[in-house]
Amino acid sequence: MKIIAVHLVNDFSESSKVLKQLVKGWSKNNINAELYMGKGRKGFLSTTTQTTTNHFWYPVFKNPILKLLFIITSQFILFTKLLFTLKKSDTLYINTVLPFGAALAGKIRGCKIMYHIHDTSLTPKIFKLFLFNVVKWTANEVVYVSDFLAKQEPLKIKSNVIYNVLEKDFINQCKGIKTTQKESKIILMICSLKANKGVSEFLQLAHLNRNYTFKLVLDASQKEIDNYFKLEYLPDNLVIYPTQEDTHPFYREASIVLNLSDTRSSVETFGLTILEAMAYGLPTIVPPVGGVVELVKEGENGFLIDSKNIPLLTRSLNELLQNTALYQKMSTTAKEYSRFFCEEYFESESTRILSN
Structure with a gap:
């Protein structure tokens, strides 16, 4: 053959x-x-x-x-x-x-x-x-x-x-990472530079939650990023990065990973970044429809929330980052779920x- x-x-x-x-x-x-x-x-x-x-x-x-x-x-x-x-x-x-x-x-x-x-x-x-x-x-x-x-x-x-x-090389780099709450509260999202991927919603969350650090890794050049955000006011707690070949450093320091795709125009068919986050023992928040719900179980290893529901997203972020027992439970479950893939x-x- x-x-x-x-x-x-x-x-x-x-x-x-x-x-x-x-x-x-x-x-x-x-x-x-x-x-x-x-x-x-x-x-x-x-x-x-x-x-x-x-x-x-x-x-x-x-x-x-x-x-x-x-x-x-x-x-x-x-x-x-x-x-x-x-x-x-x-x-x-x-x-x-x-x-x-x-x-x-x-x-x-x-x-x-x-x-x-x-x-x-x-x-x-x-x-x-x-x-x-x-x-x-x-x-x-x-x-x-x-x-x-x-x-x-x-x-x-x-x-x-x-x-x-996940590739074996990726899993090997996750070994030894403790599934515990980190002192630094970093919320991470990795996605394409498109409005329907939830870039604006991520920006809103950063504005509303100034006590946390928000990191946005985009599959785009620095020039494309500068043009996209040239009319936006970016808060001090938001850091935006261009295309990254190695995302491990971002997962290692993150506390929560988000996927804010618009359920009306960009339904996720799987969500590899969510699976990568799970391998690091990171709780995730994803849309309530699409292939991502085959990865994330509500209340077990993350939350299923529509990206337009900013108040609920904010409450869920605070609940996860302030409730150590809940975070530990979700973190452990996330890592266990990832082993099948x-x-x-x-x-x-x-x-x-x-x-x-």
Whole structure:
């Protein structure tokens, strides 16, 4: 068996990290794989050494019209490239629904086509409809990152759920960390620089809770951050950081980790940063819908609160940070929950699906 894995944007997102873990697992199980991905960006896949990497043209732009135009152009290039290199015996493994050019080429060549679906919040809606119709027409099998996503985007295709997991290297760095309340009260959020990820709500919480330190790590450059906040008044207890390759120092010093995604426009399908926080024994506060509720149990290892409910968020932060017994209980439970989401589970499930 030979796997041709395809990914559009190499960055520091969950989807890039998952593909890196997949490639690592395939290599460990002696499965021959080759990777195709967009050229020019640095991310988790930049350090992948277990497979041959081929690049195709895809410049990343923030402008939505240019972005859509370049996605379509890149997929025409990818389609042409794969049409003349794919063999019928190859298994085409498409990471996210975006690389539709690969699926069309694979369909023509008669390959087995598998999709790893990470997200449902794609815009514009007509483009999302087109992408999922390509999945329905071309795919033999799909893998979802959560039960929530499988129910949200049901397809009449053989489907599986493989939860995202933590790498062994990450878990090893968490060992020895005590699940106790810290003297410094730091509230952490790691997310994209988008309004629907709760950036404004995090800012409001920082304004209202001046006795705590708020740290915001954004997947964006310093220039993008400066432009985004240029008209905002930032309180002294808020520190904002650009893209970080190593997030361990932030988790080590944090007391609580937040996910404030808007439940109306950006429902989380999993939430890897929440799982990483749990591995450090950190209680979390997340939205009450989406894949994150498969990680966080209300009152056990965190709270489920809508990001628009600022008064309840503030009360919950104070309750956690002032009640040592409650914090200790949630911290211990969080660490215990995180142990299921390990590489062994991920690799065995991935290998089982490919073998079938």
